[in-house]
Amino acid sequence: MFQGAVIAAVVPAYREEKLIATVITTMPDFVDHIVIVDDCSPDGTSAAVEAVGDPRVTLIRHEKNTGVGGAIVTGHKKAMELGSDINVIMAGDAQMDPAALPALLRPITVQGYGFAKANRFFAPESFKGMPGYRVFGNIVLSFMTKLASGYWNLFDAQNGYTATRTDVLERLPLDHISQGYSFENDYLIHLNILQTGATDVPIAALYGEETSTISLKRVIPELLRLLTFGFWKRIWYRYVLWSFSPVAVLLFLGLPLFVVGFVLAILFTVLTAGTGTATAGTTMLAALPIIVGTQMLLAALQLDIQGSPDKPTHEPFLSAAERAQLKTERARGALPPAATTIGLAPSEDTETDSELTVEVPEPEQPR
Secondary structure (H helix, E strand, C coil), X not given: CECCECEEEEEEECCCCCCHHHHHHCCCCCCCEEEEEECCCCCCHHHXXXXXXXXXXXXXXXXXXXXXXXXXXXXXXXXXXXXXXXXXXXCCCCCCCHHHXXXXXXXXXXXXXXXXXXXXXXXXHHHCCCCHHHHHHHHHHXXXXXXXXXCCCCCCCCCCCEEEEHHHHCCCCHHHCCCCCCHHHHHHHHHHHCCCCEEEEXXXXXXXXXXXXXXXXXXXXXXXXXXXXXXXXXXHHHHHHCCXXXXXXXXXHHHHHHHHHHHHHHHHHXXXXXXXXXXXXXXXXXXXXXXXXXXXXXXXXXXXXXXXXXXXXXXXXXXXXXXXXXXXXXXXXXXXXXXXXXXXXXXXXXXXXXXXXXXXXXXXXXX
């Protein structure tokens, strides 16, 4: 248990015979359950798990390979059956540093976020040693995921080191989330539809002897398709179905205007190519829709960024004893950096001898 919350680590594993034992043996003691999902590995992954003999481990073996997303969904369901409060995703290849787990959990247990995600690229130095094409690809994909998911405050979209409250998971349509390598991107889109408060946590990645099995030729088209459809799904649910927002008006008017203006500009350019001249009226007929449409799209983008669910939306998990401990640490000036931004009440009038007041906003109801 960590700060009043039951923690379950969900570990999707495929061909991880060499590294899965390391994942189990390095798992922190405060993790109550370790749910390992062997996604029909052809090697001895399951045997390696059983050989460790950790009583916290629950092993599930898929009879058919479902992909990393399918394994994660299976693990989430089992962890919730075991009574977890927070589910953490840990890779089966030991790339996720278990020592960073407390930093990933504190935004949920202390601040009241519903979802927290590791960010490997928290500083310019984080890109050192990575090939240029991968740096470019990660940046482009992260910004595309920002647009599709609406989480403009998050980066490093493909990082699967995440923590989610189970009361959030219970509201998610887990069986309808992508089961492939685009799971993380689709997961963010569904979280935003529920307006779940989410935050990034700077955590460095661990790289060792593991090898990637991702086929870019297959994954990239899948991601582009998912992000495109996911964007419109999010717009429909958040800004049309639940509450007809100015974002929808600006987007549905601005996009056609921009497209019409762009098409007219190309058409008039072709028609006047022989004469080399175009009347002022013809020019304005093409330019005006582009200008107005662009302004509308920029206004919709601004409102979407402002509406990003980047604030805590849940109650923290702190027990009375842990609140008292935080109060003592603050009095000594030894409050951990991760706990200094949780809205601790500055006035002594709001505290008691055994309780530290934590200000958490009211949960935002879906519109």
